[in-house]
Amino acid sequence: MSTDAFDLTLGEVVDSRPAARPQRIALTGRHVGIVPFDVGTHGPALYERSHGPEKEQLWAYLGAAPFEDYAAFEAYYAAAAQKDDPLLYAIIDKASGEAVGHATFMRIDPANRVIEVGNILYTPALMRTPGGTEAMELMARHVFETLGYRRYEWKCNALNAPSRRAALRYGFRFEGVFRQHMIVKGRNRDTAWFSMLDGEWPQRAHAFAHWLAPENFDAEGRQLASLGVFNADQIEVGDIRLRRASLADLPTVEEVQRRAYAKNRILLGVEPVPLLWDYAQVFREREVWVVDGATALSAVLILEPRAEDLLLDSLAISPMAQGSGLGNVLLAAADARAQALGRGVVRLYTGEPLSANINWYRRKGYSIERVEQMPDRRLVHMAKALG
Known part of the structure; x- marks a missing residue:
């Protein structure tokens, strides 16, 4: 019988080198x-x-x-x-x-x-x-x-x-x-x-670090946000579900980010900030959320809980999904995440030449707090207080 009659789909090829045995160390x-x-x-x-x-x-x-x-x-x-x-x-x-x-x-x-x-x-x-x-x-x-x-x-x-x-x-x-x-x-x-x-550990490590941080506890030692909240796996906005990404998503996340931000190079005159990142490090240092499309990721939302606020570090929509309202979904997801973590303010930044972005954020409730002069660009910092 020909091998063509069989489905020979096999598992992903992985590094087969053995792990080290744990030792009696501290x-x-x-x-x-x-x-x-x-x-x-x-x-x-x-x-x-x-x-x-x-x-x-x-x-x-x-x-x-x-x-x-x-x-x-x-x-x-x-x-x-x-x-x-x-x-x-x-x-x-x-x-x-x-x-x-x-x-x-x-x-x-x-x-x-x-x-x-x-x-x-x-x-x-x-x-x-x-x-x-x-x-x-x-x-x-x-x-x-x-x-x-x-x-x-x-x-x-x-x-x-x-x-x-x-x-x-x-x-x-x-x-x-x-x-x-x-x-x-x-x-x-x-x-x-x-x-x-x-592949899940970097986001779990991020959650542990934020829960254990001294600023997550009040003067009496009570937690301000729970580890379960930091480790949440999904955010629901209407019928759309964002899931927490794993390292398996890293190549696709990079691709969505690249395609979403590359168009800003001409207006900015410099490389957009999200295209300067090491995304393996991003998975360890920030929360990475994604929206699945029919065949690929439709959107990426990158957040960073800080002591007094939630930083919306990046919002990216795949070109194939632009115009579908996902931008509004990601903003709503950031609001929901901030509230779950007990943060009353969401902040973001964008390049000063990106006036369309700035105006869109203003329509969504953000106001300009300051303009920061960087060596190679000017960043507009914006904030939204949550009710």
Whole structure:
């Protein structure tokens, strides 16, 4: 039979070099440190913090039960600390210097560049704190940026609602439930699977950085915008949905930007600002939103949350989609995003010779704040206060 009778469509060709195995090294953040677990150093404090009145709840979904005494705890963790997979780390509160939780890298598959974070224990001293979120940020950053994994997994008992909420908050995507996956402590466990991919990480890293920033907390330490909001995957404006871009979109985003802004070269006399950017860096430093068309991206919206406002850094419509009203959609999406993040002002800038753009923004509620003289151009800065 001829091979023409078969559909030989195969997966994308990828870099097949293996990732590095995680080692027993320390990761340091502002609030917490991640260090190789040592039962003699970390055991006493962790046992005390995890065996109070709430111990049944803390250990409910972990493979081990609460321990009868410290001797049993010590024996279990002395053995666990020697394993390479799961590779156990203590989470250290930098203020007290004591262990307040633990987590592991597990099911480590360097050949396929897949790794899981699991066996997570957060004591009350770590729960609902910036340090708890920072611990997960440190581990994810290490997985993607240092070790070179392409898939990061989170799995939990499907009945474990707090863990499922945490996975989504951290930016993992729900993939489904494996029914009757395990038997744990004599009970059936259906397992909920979540993942984060290397192409998604730059936007997740951006969200973590903005949530953890000191300006995201008030004087009493309360968050101003949630990590879930920073990690939002879509903005809906009427019937149009903008989705958060991933690195898989990078070439098409660059192409839309190039085609949308190239026409301004003649009026400006210089290269338009968005065409000077390194877009790999843009994906790490700004929010990138896109509108999908029938065959390609129709529009790109690039935003940057700042302490006092939301900067609308770029608005680009594919030439094939111009005249369809998408410009109004992107402006409305920027307004919606600013409000979700608790910003009362949206700001933007454009080249002074682009009078049609300036007039259009003024009709949409923006006013000129100032004109900035740059070495090679003049930028008109505009702002819109949201009601």
